[in-house]
Every structure is written in C-alpha cells, then in structure tokens.
Amino acid sequence: MTADRLDDDQVGQRLAQVLEAEANTIEVGDAWDAIASRLVVSEWPSARLGPVSATRRRRRVLGAVAAGLGVAAAIVLAVVLGWRPAAVTPAPVAPATTSVPRYDAWIPTLVVYRTTAGEYPLQGAAPATFTITPERMRTDSPDVGRAALEAMFDTGPVQPGNVHWLEQKIVQEIDITSVTVSGGLIRVDLYAFSSQVFPEPEAHVMAQAWVRTLQDTLGVRDDVLVTLRGQPFWLYYAIDTTKPLTRDESVRVVRPDGFDSPRHGDVVPSTFVLLGSATAGPGQPAHVQIVDLDTGAIAYEQEVLGPADRAAPVDFEPLLTLEPGRYRATLSGHGTVDGIRDITFTVVS
Amino acid sequence: MDSANVSAAQGRFMNQPSASGAVRDLYERHYVRLVRLAVLLVGDVGRAEEIVQDAFVDLVARWRTIRDPGAAVSYLRTCVANGARSHLRHRAVVNRQPVNRPSQVNSAETDAMVQIEHERVLSELSELPGRQREVLILRYYGQLSEAEIADTLGISRGAVKTHSSRGLHSLRTAMEVNR
Numbered sequence: 001m002t003a004d005r006l007d008d009d010q011v012g013q014r015l016a017q018v019l020e021a022e023a024n025t026i027e028v029g030d031a032w033d034a035i036a037s038r039l040v041v042s043e044w045p046s047a048r049l050g051p052v053s054a055t056r057r058r059r060r061v062l063g064a065v066a067a068g069l070g071v072a073a074a075i076v077l078a079v080v081l082g083w084r085p086a087a088v089t090p091a092p093v094a095p096a097t098t099s100v101p102r103y104d105a106w107i108p109t110l111v112v113y114r115t116t117a118g119e120y121p122l123q124g125a126a127p128a129t130f131t132i133t134p135e136r137m138r139t140d141s142p143d144v145g146r147a148a149l150e151a152m153f154d155t156g157p158v159q160p161g162n163v164h165w166l167e168q169k170i171v172q173e174i175d176i177t178s179v180t181v182s183g184g185l186i187r188v189d190l191y192a193f194s195s196q197v198f199p200e201p202e203a204h205v206m207a208q209a210w211v212r213t214l215q216d217t218l219g220v221r222d223d224v225l226v227t228l229r230g231q232p233f234w235l236y237y238a239i240d241t242t243k244p245l246t247r248d249e250s251v252r253v254v255r256p257d258g259f260d261s262p263r264h265g266d267v268v269p270s271t272f273v274l275l276g277s278a279t280a281g282p283g284q285p286a287h288v289q290i291v292d293l294d295t296g297a298i299a300y301e302q303e304v305l306g307p308a309d310r311a312a313p314v315d316f317e318p319l320l321t322l323e324p325g326r327y328r329a330t331l332s333g334h335g336t337v338d339g340i341r342d343i344t345f346t347v348v349s
Numbered sequence: 350m351d352s353a354n355v356s357a358a359q360g361r362f363m364n365q366p367s368a369s370g371a372v373r374d375l376y377e378r379h380y381v382r383l384v385r386l387a388v389l390l391v392g393d394v395g396r397a398e399e400i401v402q403d404a405f406v407d408l409v410a411r412w413r414t415i416r417d418p419g420a421a422v423s424y425l426r427t428c429v430a431n432g433a434r435s436h437l438r439h440r441a442v443v444n445r446q447p448v449n450r451p452s453q454v455n456s457a458e459t460d461a462m463v464q465i466e467h468e469r470v471l472s473e474l475s476e477l478p479g480r481q482r483e484v485l486i487l488r489y490y491g492q493l494s495e496a497e498i499a500d501t502l503g504i505s506r507g508a509v510k511t512h513s514s515r516g517l518h519s520l521r522t523a524m525e526v527n528r
Contacts, residue, residue: 006524011517012489014524018470019490023385031398032376035405197372197409237409 036197098348100261100268101140109275109317110137110148111216112155113209114162117202130205131254132212133159136275136315137261145179148217149188152209158263159256159339177229179214185244186214186224193228195236203238208251215247223247255313257286258339259329266345271321278304279335281311286333288316293326293344304333311335322347372409375421380405383429389486390433392475400436404428426491430483430501437479466524473523474516481516484509 117130175192223244278286387397
C-alpha cells in the first residue's frame with residue numbers, strides 16, 4: 001500500500017470503472033413489447049380517447065345542456081299555466097330499429113377498406129405481407145366520405161383476417177372535421193387523431209386503406225391530403241402528411257367471396273341492398289340465394305356472371321324488397337378466399 | 350413555432366425511415382444502459398425497468414417537441430433521473446429504508462484486491478447523502494455534463510460541483526485504503 005493521494009480525476013475514473021462493472025452485472029430483459037403496448041400517440045395531452053369519440057362526447061354534452069333547458073322550460077310553463085292532467089293519447093309507435101339504414105337511392109354505397117396491417121404495432125414486416133380488402137355498406141348520411149372513414153374505425157370488418165380497430169389494445173380514434181373534394185384533392189381535416197406507433201410498412205398499407213376508401217366511395221381518383229386542425233402531421237407516426245397520399249397499386253387487394261351487407265344477425269328494412277362479391281368466370285357463374293326460413297320458399301335468387309375471359313371477383317348489389325320475416329342467404333362462388341357465405345337476417349316493416 | 354418550423358424540426362429528427370423506427374432505434378441503443386443507470390439510482394431492477402419504460406412512453410407523447418435524437422436521449426435520461434428521485438422520495442417516506450445498492454451477480458472481476466476495492470467503493474457510494482450519490486452516478490455512469498446534471502436535478506452548476514467534490518472526497522478514502 002502507498003500513501004499516494006488520488007486526485008479527483010483519478011477517483012472519478014476509478015468510480016466510473018466500478019459503476020460500469022457493477023452495471024454490467026445487471027441483467028436487463030427485452031421490454032419492447034411492454035413499451036409498445038403502452039404507446040398511444042396523440043396530438044394533445046388529453047387525447048387518450050375511449051370508446052366515445054370526441055364528437056360524440058361533445059354531442060352528449062350539448063344534448064345534456066339541451067335536455068336541462070327543456071326541463072327548466074317545462075317547469076316554468078307548468079307553473080305559469082297551471083297543472084292539467086295529460087290527455088290520454090295512444091303512445092306513438094317507434095319505427096322498427098334496423099342495423100342497416102333505410103335505402104336512399106341518392107346516397108351512394110360506401111366502400112370501406114379493411115387491412116391485415118396493424119394487428120400488432122411496431123413489429124415490422126415486409127410490405128407484401130399485408131393486404132387490403134374492400135367491404136361495401138350503406139349509410140343514411142349524405143356526407144359519404146366522412147361516413148366511410150368513420151365506418152373504417154367504428155365498425156368491425158365483416159370479412160375474416162382483417163384488423164378490428166375497436167379490439168386493439170389501445171383504441172384508435174378519429175374525429176373528422178370535414179371531407180371535401182376541391183382543387184384536385186380529396187381533403188380530410190381531422191379534429192383529433194389517436195393511434196399507436198406503427199412501422200412504415202404497416203402504416204403505408206393502412207394509409208392506402210384511407211386512400212382507397214375515400215377514392216372508391218367518392219368516385220374520384222384524386223390524391224388525399226390529410227391534415228390535423230389544418231396542419232400536416234405524422235399519420236401513424238410514420239407518414240408525413242405534408243404531401244398528399246397517393247394511390248399505390250402495388251398493395252395487394254384481397255376480395256373474398258362473401259356477403260358484406262347485411263351482416264349475419266342484422267335487422268334490415270323491407271327494402272334494402274344486398275351487397276357482396278363472388279368469383280365467377282366463363283361457364284362458372286356464382287349463385288346467390290335467399291330462403292324464407294319460416295316457409296322454406298326461395299325468396300330471391302341470382303346468378304352472378306363473371307368476365308368472358310377469366311375468373312374474377314364480381315360485386316353484386318341487387319335492390320330487394322322482402323316481406324317481414326327471417327331469411328337465410330347463401331353464396332356459392334369460385335374464389336379461393338372464403339368470406340362470409342352464409343348469413344341469416346331479419347326483415348322488419 | 351409555425352407549421353413550417355414544426356415540419357422542419359420534425360424533418361431533422363425524422364431523418365430516418367420512420368418516426369417509429371427512430372423510437373425503436375433509441376430503444377435498441379439506450380434502453381439497457383438507461384435501466385442500469387436507474388438500477389444504480391434506485392437499487393431495484395423491477396422499479397428501474399418501470400421508470401425507463403415510463404420515460405419511453407413519455408418521449409413518444411412529446412414526440413413533436415423533440416428536435417433531434419440527441420435531445421431525445423437527453424430527455425430520456427432526465428426522465429429516468431426524475432423518476433428515480435421520485436421513487437426514492439416516495440420510498441423514504443414509506444419506510445425510511447436506506448437505499449440498497451444492486452445485488453452483485455456473477456461479477457467478472459477476478460482479482461481479489463480489485464474486488465474488495467470495488468465492494469468498498471460501492472458500499473461507500475450507498476452511504477453518501479442522496480444528492481451526492483445522484484450527482485456521481487449521473488456524472489460517472491450516466492456521462493452527463495455538469496450543466497445536464499444541474500438541469501436534471503434542478504440545482505445550480507455550483508451545487509453540482511460541490512456535491513461532486515464532496516462525494517469524491519468520501520470515495521477517495523475507500524480507494525486509498527487498498528493502495
């Protein structure tokens with residue numbers, strides 16, 4: 001041993017060595033999954049959105065205020081006019097609730113694209129791994145672009161294999177201010193957008209679902225400019241929206257043979273559109289059949305014809321009027337990808 | 350900051366395939382060292398992992414305000430230091446227990462004298478007042494500058510120098526015993 005004095009630098013150097021050696025003995029496991037499962041990307045601190053969207057929350061608040069004013073007004077009227085027993089009148093009959101909106105010929109059918117991307121964020125995979133699938137549905141909203149985007153997030157996919165946003169660990173949320181077509185662009189302005197962080201391949205495919213949903217629903221091929229309160233942002237934290245999103249034809253589209261609408265178990269109005277797709281080709285038509293479950297009678301039947309030169313998916317959308325009752329619809333196509341080929345639904349007047 | 354500047358700032362940070370890729374890259378390069386830093390500060394591997402994971406989640410939440418990768422790393426270190434201090438304050442209130450240094454697991458040190466000194470230095474470090482210990486760990490393992498330590502701990506640079514000097518003085522004795 002010596003009596004040499006160590007200066008601060010020497011003590012610091014030795015301390016650094018001791019700490020480094022000590023730290024290296026600490027086993028640290030991979031925690032990326034744990035972190036990824038907690039990642040919510042939002043544009044402002046309180047944007048962790050639950051099952052009720054900001055729009056709906058605002059509507060609820062406004063509704064509560066309106067209801068409160070209504071009750072207050074009723075009390076004032078009762079006091080001023082004096083209480084009178086209410087006349088006995090028949091209760092109004094509420095229209096039957098349907099899970100498919102009543103048919104309106106002026107409103108086009110929505111084409112909502114689902115994706116296999118985004119099942120688990122931040123894992124990454126080759127872009128060719130992911131596919132998109134169109135599903136058609138009806139709306140009673142004349143603002144079809146907005147309705148289509150909202151449907152993409154607020155409804156689950158009917159065809160199997162696609163991601164159900166509402167069942168994600170962290171709910172994805174979108175609150176749309178407007179969807180307009182002007183200046184050669186489809187312009188989407190969002191009031192809020194919340195998502196997990198995704199690698200670029202997944203984000204690209206999910207963004208393509210936006211593009212195709214809007215283009216196919218609105219019937220235009222304009223690029224899509226997405227802004228958040230008027231400003232560009234990072235969609236899914238991977239795509240810079242400074243530039244409009246363009247349609248990428250290389251993304252694989254899968255169109256299973258199956259019904260899109262009604263869905264199994266739906267309650268539909270007497271006049272509705274049967275939406276779906278079936279693969280048919282030369283000499284190989286597909287068949288759609290609807291049977292009345294109460295009588296066993298065939299209520300509707302259609303042969304779906306394909307192109308003359310090859311087998312290909314063909315969309316069908318007959319407008320039907322059926323008597324109230326329970327029905328079963330079946331589909332026979334020649335595609336290799338099965339969708340929902342067998343559904344039962346209820347028709348109400 | 351106007352939108353153009355926001356985009357430019359993001360562009361600097363996003364000079365990678367994607368933002369999510371940048372976060373993943375930060376994780377790959379810094380997670381283990383940050384956890385070890387937190388373990389040295391709080392003496393508990395499980396709690397240290399929670400603190401660092403919280404830091405990454407906070408980083409993503411503030412992504413738009415981060416201008417470059419260096420700032421992101423600095424932000425993570427500050428979060429870890431703050432998380433550790435918060436944990437230690439809470440623990441001091443709850444059970445008034447001294448901070449235990451992390452347990453030794455399969456040390457690579459084979460030299461007996463070095464090992465003895467190693468143990469003595471760590472023991473002395475664990476006996477230092479909390480602020481001195483934090484300053485020394487952030488300086489000599491976290492590799493933070495005096496200014497960064499001052500920012501992280503919310504004290505002046507002069508106070509950092511004072512804590513550092515006093516802490517080193519205490520450790521010097523433990524080191525010189527073996528010389």
